[in-house]
Amino acid sequence: MYDFDKIIERSGTNAYKLDLREKYFGTDDLLPLWVADMDFAAPPEIQESIMARARHEVYGYTIRKEEFTGAIVDWCAYKHQWTIKDEWIEYSPGVVPALAFSVLAFSNPGDGVIINTPVYPPFYSVIGGNKRKVLKNGLLNKDGRYEIDFYLLEEQAKLETTKIYMLCSPHNPVGRVWTKEELLKIHAICSKYNVLVLADEIHSDLALFNHKHIPFASVSEEAAQNSISFMAPSKTFNIAGFSTSYVVTANKDLLEAYRQMQNNLQLHMGHLFSGVALTSAYNKGRSWLNELTSYLENNILFIENYLKDKLPELEFFRPEATYLIWINFKNWKMNQKQLKEFLAFNAKVGLNDGLSFGSEGRGYMRMNVASPKITIEKALNQIAEAYNKL
Ligand SMILES: Cc1ncc(COP(=O)(O)O)c(C=O)c1O
The missing domain is CATH 3.90.1150.10 (Aspartate Aminotransferase, domain 1)
Structure with missing residues (x-):
């Protein structure tokens, strides 16, 4: 069609x-x-929504109402069988900016942040550019299929200065959809050593060949409390030119600290078309x-x-x-x-x-x-x- x-x-x-x-x-x-x-x-459903809004001739400051969070709640239930609440969600101007705000909010200069390399290049810059230390957890290449080095992960998580694990799930560029077993292992190590999990799940809607994306926060109540998920319809529906991303966490304190950092940087307002694009994508894009x-x-x-x-x-x-x-x-x-x-x-x-x-x-x-x-x-x-x- x-x-x-x-x-x-x-x-x-x-x-x-x-x-x-x-x-x-x-x-x-x-x-x-x-x-x-x-x-x-x-x-076409997104194009029509954008054009309908564009036809109104005033493009002033915007807010996002319950339709915005409601569309996200419905989408996560439909696509990932993940039950979330409106009050767990905060708009963000981009997944990468949101990762940067979180690095600033949840670690101090000199602290360590673990990443699975090779990885999407901005992972390095949001850590190093903000004077945190990149802890490279090189993926193990098993005949082209990459796996996480859990032994090294534990050694890195153990360090007093390690504060964050920045998970790319599914992983760009190696294309892995992490299994529940792998996510549970990550959770076990990170919670044991008090390392916060930032789960970049921007590619989650694009699982292929019957693989099933599992949101990190959905693997257990404790994982939900020790993580923030970063999501967007931007990759899924080819609308990356709009700022349509958002963060989700069940942990009120984490959400509040995230929100405060974003507000302090005065980046919470957002783009007029972002709410329109996200809502029509999630409501009409199946x-x-x-x-x-x-x-x-x-x-x-x-x-x-x-x-x-x-x-x-x-x-x-x-x-x-x-x-x-x-x-x-x-x-x-x-x-x-x-x-x-x-x-x-x-x-x-x-x-x-x-x-x-x-x-x-x-x-x-x-x-x-x-x-x-x-x-x-x-x-x-x-x-x-x-x-x-x-
Ligand atoms: C893993 C990952 N995170 C984030 C982004 C970009 O996110 P945003 O444009 O919302 O900052 C990309 C884009 O390729 C990506 O692959």
Whole structure:
């Protein structure tokens, strides 16, 4: 019913993915499969809500009413079978800003924050940029499927100065949906040593291939009390240009401290369209998301077959969630500079440099597959043709 095959021209819209190509890759003559937004039209239901509001000619300061928290409560129940309450929710101007406010609110300069690397690059900056210490808990790569090093996690959590564990769930870029057993182990270690869990669950609605996202806070009452969840419809419905994110915690003290930090920084007002976009996405976006999920799965299966067939030295673990795939190029025996240049200038395809996710990303690139299949096929053909010419 929805047309994900349609090619939508994005030039002239100030799109980060297009307009920063020259700066990031040194050329704008490449297919951009990097920044994590989608090349698909947002659900028509959201477009209509935004246009209806835009037609009213006054764009003054805005508030978010019960429709906003109500839509979130209903969505979490529908999508994740997670029962939350309106009063556990606070709007946030972005997941990354909200993580930064939490680092400021719940730790002091010099304290340690644990992250599972390789990981989404802003995890490093919200910690290091705020003068906290990044404690790298490198994921264990078991034949492409990544697992958490629980032994190291306990050693890190034990340190007196460790205050926060910043969990990426599902994980960007390795595509894992953490199991209940894994989440319970994280909880056991963090609660034992009084380490607060900040669970970035922005990709939670994009679980694929029958994997099931489990909100960290839903694994037990104690986990709910010792965590804050960071969520948004922005990745799910391709509305990242609006600020539609929010935090959830059952712990009143944590919520109050978070709120105070956000208010002190005067970032609580929010964007007029964010409430409109979130509410219509959650209230009306279910069937669109079901179709999107199948489309993404098909793209991923297509890539899997293509690589097996034409580029068998490239490997990736089929992601359990997200529209991002983490491709291992190590068999090509290029160094990172050669690999980047080959992809940008020979193949003319723009992927995210694996090294930007941490040193474990050497030899890897992240590909965004949320584009029409024909674009993905074109990108793969360009890579294969350029490689055959070497
Ligand atoms: C794990 C993760 N967290 C947060 C974000 C961005 O969140 P926001 O745009 O709300 O700051 C992304 C975007 O790619 C992400 O992958």
